[in-house]
Amino acid sequence: MSAAPRPHWARPVGVGLAALAALAAVAALVSPGMRGTLAAILTDPRSAALAAIWVGIWLANAWLAARPPPSALVRALVTLLFGATLLLLWELAVRLYSVPAVLLPAPSAIAARFAASLDILWIDFVQTILKGALSGYLIGCSAAFLTAVLIDRSPFLQRGLLPVGNFIAALPIVGIAPILVMWFGFDWQSKAAVVVVMVFFPMLVNSVEGLKATEPMQRDLMATYSAGYWQTLVKLRIPAAMPFVFNGLKIATTLALIGAIVAEFFGSPTRGMGFRISTEVGRLGLDMVWAEIAVAALAGSAFYGLVAFIEKRVTFWHPSQRGR
Amino acid sequence: MRNAIPVLGVVAAIMVVWYLAAVWMNAQWTRDQAARAGVEVSFADIVADTLAQDRPRLPAPHQVLLELHALTWTEEVHSRRGIVQSGSLSNRSLVHHGLVTLSATFLGFAFGAGFGILLAIGIVHDRATDMSVMPWAIASQTIPIVAIAPMIIVVLNSIGISGLVPKAIIAAYLSFFPVVVGMVKGLRSPDAMQMDLLRTYSASSFQALWKLRMPASMPYLFASLKVGIAASLVGTIVAELPLGGAGLGTRLLAGSYYGQTIQIWATLLVAAILAATMVGVIGAVQRMTLTRMGMAQ
Amino acid sequence: MAGDSTAVIEAHGVGLTFETADGPVHALKDVNLSIGKGDFVSFIGPSGCGKTTLLRAIAALEHPTEGTLTVNGMTPDEARRARAYGYVFQAAGLYPWRTIAGNVKLPLEIMGYSRAEQQARVEKVLSLVELDGFGRKFPWQLSGGMQQRASIARALAFDADILLMDEPFGALDEIVRDRLNEELLKLWAATGKTIGFVTHSIPEAVYLSTRIVVMSPRPGRITDVIDSPLPRERPLEIRDTPEFIAIAHRVREGLRAGHLDD
Numbered sequence: 001m002s003a004a005p006r007p008h009w010a011r012p013v014g015v016g017l018a019a020l021a022a023l024a025a026v027a028a029l030v031s032p033g034m035r036g037t038l039a040a041i042l043t044d045p046r047s048a049a050l051a052a053i054w055v056g057i058w059l060a061n062a063w064l065a066a067r068p069p070p071s072a073l074v075r076a077l078v079t080l081l082f083g084a085t086l087l088l089l090w091e092l093a094v095r096l097y098s099v100p101a102v103l104l105p106a107p108s109a110i111a112a113r114f115a116a117s118l119d120i121l122w123i124d125f126v127q128t129i130l131k132g133a134l135s136g137y138l139i140g141c142s143a144a145f146l147t148a149v150l151i152d153r154s155p156f157l158q159r160g161l162l163p164v165g166n167f168i169a170a171l172p173i174v175g176i177a178p179i180l181v182m183w184f185g186f187d188w189q190s191k192a193a194v195v196v197v198m199v200f201f202p203m204l205v206n207s208v209e210g211l212k213a214t215e216p217m218q219r220d221l222m223a224t225y226s227a228g229y230w231q232t233l234v235k236l237r238i239p240a241a242m243p244f245v246f247n248g249l250k251i252a253t254t255l256a257l258i259g260a261i262v263a264e265f266f267g268s269p270t271r272g273m274g275f276r277i278s279t280e281v282g283r284l285g286l287d288m289v290w291a292e293i294a295v296a297a298l299a300g301s302a303f304y305g306l307v308a309f310i311e312k313r314v315t316f317w318h319p320s321q322r323g324r
Numbered sequence: 325m326r327n328a329i330p331v332l333g334v335v336a337a338i339m340v341v342w343y344l345a346a347v348w349m350n351a352q353w354t355r356d357q358a359a360r361a362g363v364e365v366s367f368a369d370i371v372a373d374t375l376a377q378d379r380p381r382l383p384a385p386h387q388v389l390l391e392l393h394a395l396t397w398t399e400e401v402h403s404r405r406g407i408v409q410s411g412s413l414s415n416r417s418l419v420h421h422g423l424v425t426l427s428a429t430f431l432g433f434a435f436g437a438g439f440g441i442l443l444a445i446g447i448v449h450d451r452a453t454d455m456s457v458m459p460w461a462i463a464s465q466t467i468p469i470v471a472i473a474p475m476i477i478v479v480l481n482s483i484g485i486s487g488l489v490p491k492a493i494i495a496a497y498l499s500f501f502p503v504v505v506g507m508v509k510g511l512r513s514p515d516a517m518q519m520d521l522l523r524t525y526s527a528s529s530f531q532a533l534w535k536l537r538m539p540a541s542m543p544y545l546f547a548s549l550k551v552g553i554a555a556s557l558v559g560t561i562v563a564e565l566p567l568g569g570a571g572l573g574t575r576l577l578a579g580s581y582y583g584q585t586i587q588i589w590a591t592l593l594v595a596a597i598l599a600a601t602m603v604g605v606i607g608a609v610q611r612m613t614l615t616r617m618g619m620a621q
Numbered sequence: 622m623a624g625d626s627t628a629v630i631e632a633h634g635v636g637l638t639f640e641t642a643d644g645p646v647h648a649l650k651d652v653n654l655s656i657g658k659g660d661f662v663s664f665i666g667p668s669g670c671g672k673t674t675l676l677r678a679i680a681a682l683e684h685p686t687e688g689t690l691t692v693n694g695m696t697p698d699e700a701r702r703a704r705a706y707g708y709v710f711q712a713a714g715l716y717p718w719r720t721i722a723g724n725v726k727l728p729l730e731i732m733g734y735s736r737a738e739q740q741a742r743v744e745k746v747l748s749l750v751e752l753d754g755f756g757r758k759f760p761w762q763l764s765g766g767m768q769q770r771a772s773i774a775r776a777l778a779f780d781a782d783i784l785l786m787d788e789p790f791g792a793l794d795e796i797v798r799d800r801l802n803e804e805l806l807k808l809w810a811a812t813g814k815t816i817g818f819v820t821h822s823i824p825e826a827v828y829l830s831t832r833i834v835v836m837s838p839r840p841g842r843i844t845d846v847i848d849s850p851l852p853r854e855r856p857l858e859i860r861d862t863p864e865f866i867a868i869a870h871r872v873r874e875g876l877r878a879g880h881l882d883d
Contacts, residue, residue: 065452173558265565
């Protein structure tokens, strides 16, 4: 905030380097293996080249970010530049350090494998994401919302259910996967069941919170109209709850994806992303593993983006959507 | 403790439903066994049998509790492998496995929360960091790290990093995102009026950080630490799945391979107790800190 | 004070005590008042004098712990169920997810008016408050004054004989306030409603009302009821006349008397 004579990027770069150094020091203290690896990396001249590239592109980013106004195009450019840098450094690191492909394939190799395996990737995508994650997501989120509406009339149930719900939401639900596979069988139904359990409680907590989010004045206004419970619910409390509900829906998208994939580690027909990942790890086909990860990341981002898009349309009125 | 009675009421209701479900779900097996032996079973027999099976589809609550007791207290105190008789924890007890998992969880949480806080400070103070990193941090959560945990562990093992650290790294990855999001919100929470006041004092941004932003972000920090430590536990358990060795995750997998349902439930219960305890401890620290800071609600 | 055949709101010995953690709070004590049809009654007093509590009690949003209160001859709850009044709060309280027209329609939807009826009433009432053409805008696109006018329009949309307003212009600046005061008087003349109006501002109370009820706190009670001799038709310039100043002076004395008990 003070007009310093040094360049505006100096402080963040300095702080960033200091932070990295601190973390590296802690890591080195903790494990002798890390110490050796870190020492090898830091003293290697090739590392200097990579570091130089990183710093150079970071400076370009900082310059872009500093130019007003930060239009949507500039924001996208900065984000993509950062991501592209990571990919570039990855590719260069693999080539420069001759990292074996069974450890860490280069992005170019992954892209090649991706293009060559589109049919397998599609089958896995349908099995895990469309059948497992999406159905579980829809069932779990609607059940949670309906439950929130049902217990809305009973403060007793709310006071009892919410702490229990918070407790269950903190559990490692993925541990339930083997049990659900036992109950629902190997196919996508058990994966959907895992997703339902994973998204239910976070969604319930957010929905209940949302239904409480009306000011006393608004409720008084409804009282002066002698509006019934259902009228008040539909016209006031549900629209007012939408920002919270969508917060829950967004959190649930990541949970759904993770749940569906990890559930497949515990038993699956011979298709599905989790299945493919675990078998390819066993066969050291890591480029396929990364290709599946790319699909997961793309699908996850698209899913999240879709929910965020719907959120923008439904809660257009909320201050957070009107540009802060 | 206004909530105590409703919570107990809900828990009691869950227990009742659980027992009924156990009878209902295990009954098929009982009837099959009876048919094979050519014996008639009455309803009372079914109830008694379904609540005491060795490999039930749904163990009854008391079965889970007994198994838990057997794998912790009995194992450590009465078995010759246990701590009382041999001086070290038994490698069959859930106490041992729980501690292994806990140590990786704490280490990973320390890394993840530490990195998350530093990253949040960077995001709030530097526009380039905000624009570059935040979208990728969000995208990083769509990569199911838990799904590629096996691969990461194999890779790290091959460059000589094994044991506690790979699990901690995965735990850190899962816990850093909630901490970043929460801290960014918290560090940005002081309103414009407060920031203007500091500007009238010509405060540097470090002073603003230390005197205003950090204290203001305490409620958000604690909320995200609670989510983060639970996520860290999940990460550790999943990281333990591919490796074998010690830890609650391996116990889960072992139970699932050998069809020991009750053991799976007992292990899950231990994980649940650990998660609840850790979140509870953070909650207690939260209450004490916020009360001392006058921000208690 | 005794049963007036045109009395719309009657309070006899009304008291309201809140039980708080710090002991009982006597928000209202021994309130006796009779409001006739077509009256414009202002309630004025410092914070804690019970004026808002009294208005809310008439609206059945609070319930007296002593005495009797009737609205249109019924209990306040029955009057509320019969949709006997419109209420305007201190903040406009418009739903941000509805347009202005949508907001004005809210009570009409709840009370079951037909679509055509809703449309007609919305148009009529928006033009009464001079917001024609703003029906399709969203609340955040309007200034504070316009939002408050929309809130008044909402209270006028259905046929309630009584209008209860709780410091509706408190958050607005002086010029906008003057305009809205004039408009409110015009509305009152046009619709003939009975209006209960809570305010902090002495000039506003004197300008708008036919009767001024001066209240004071601890416990909340009425210290003076002034029947205004000013004519019903009032241009803004009337505020500089000696009669106006005399009434304002009497109100001020009433308020000071209430404070002497501090």
